Amino acid sequence: MxxxxxxxxxxxxxxxxxxxxxxxxxxxxxxxxxxxxxxxxxxxxxxxxxxxxxxxxxxxxxxxxxxxxxxxxxxxxxxxxxxxxxxGINLIETELEPLPPSNFSIPNKNQFQSNPQLVWDHSIAENYRTGYAVYRREAIGSYQKIATLSKNTTSYTDQNTVISEAGENIRYYVKTINGNRESDPSPSIQIVGGVLNKIGNQPLTYYLNQNYPNPFNPTTTIAYSIPDDEHVTLKVYNTLGEEVAELVNEIKSAGIYSTNFNAENLPSGIYIYRITAGKYTDSKKLLLVK
Known part of the structure; x- marks a missing residue:
């Protein structure tokens, strides 16, 4: 042998x-x-x-x-x-191939306006684990590692993503890490939502995301983030500068948000949505095609 x-x-x-x-x-x-x-x-x-x-x-x-x-x-x-x-050699387990985590799920994947909460169980190979890696894939692109976690962690909340009724398809899976090795991925799970411009553990910033889908008919999702408690307005205008919809007009705590825009009563064309939060303001175009 x-x-x-x-x-x-x-x-x-x-x-x-x-x-x-x-x-x-x-x-x-x-x-x-x-x-x-x-x-x-x-x-x-x-x-x-x-x-x-x-x-x-x-x-x-x-x-x-x-x-x-x-x-x-x-x-x-x-x-x-x-x-x-x-x-007469050493017992070293940190380079043995780990098993993927089991029972991976996102229990709140249908809770709109919330951040995806990923949970899983340790694999049966308790000794062959030094951490976990969380991967995410947006609608266009490949899986990207978004978090590396300790070996005792069995949950992760993606603060950079908001679940919404309409948005892009986003998929997640988790791998077990053992030294320099990673396991096969867990089964992947899909949610619908939007990913904001927040990277790693950097603090939230003022940001207005491009609506998704775009072009759209008749609904689309607009996501945004604010770093402080602010009075927020989010409005939609036609190309003549006329207001056609008010989506948000209230005080919001610091965080990541998304809201849906339903344009079923509006004609096809280019529209502009504008956010104001304190001294911050930004606007982007969206295209309604019927």
Missing amino acids: CFSRDLLEPYLGLGKYQITVYEIVGGIYYPKATMTVDYRTSHLPEAVWGGTGVSPDLYFDYDDLTDKLYYANTTVQPVDVRIWDKQ
Whole structure:
């Protein structure tokens, strides 16, 4: 037996193996002797190819008279072998491949005007975990890592995204980290909402997001952020400067918000939406196509 990444039988990867000797009688397998070998240490060197092949890590003999396994050329029976004990190496787990987290969900994915709250459970491999990575993909683009979390964390709130009734499709998944390795992703979950211009742990700023979808018919979502408590107005105008809709006119606490604009009673064309919050003001264009 020997460890190798070459995927050529009978070499082993890093894992725990049960080895059983069977006797086949009439096409039925009868177990005669069994043992386990634990290869779960990333300190284990790979088998080295040489002119005569490889040098195995362990040798075993099977005695078909007693139906027992022995270490080669001994009368000692292996039961639960740990390769680091037999090879005189260290037990190092931080480079073993981790399993993805389980039971990933976003319980509030249908709560409009809220931030997505991602939750998950630890995988069954408790020891092979040094942290978690959260990934997000917006409607156009690839998955981007948006957070790296500690190994005991089982939840994350994306403060940079607001769930809304109308918006872009946003997907999330979570990976387990172990040292420099990441697991396969958890199943992904989709929400509808908008992503604002907030990066990492930087504080909120005044920001008006481009509406989504755009062009739209007849509803679209407009998201914005304010860093302080302010009186906020958000209005929509036609190209003549005439107000056609007032979406927000109230005092808002610092945070991220989104609101829907329904233009079913308006004709197709270009419109302008403008936000005012304290001394901050900004405007953007939107296109209604019917």
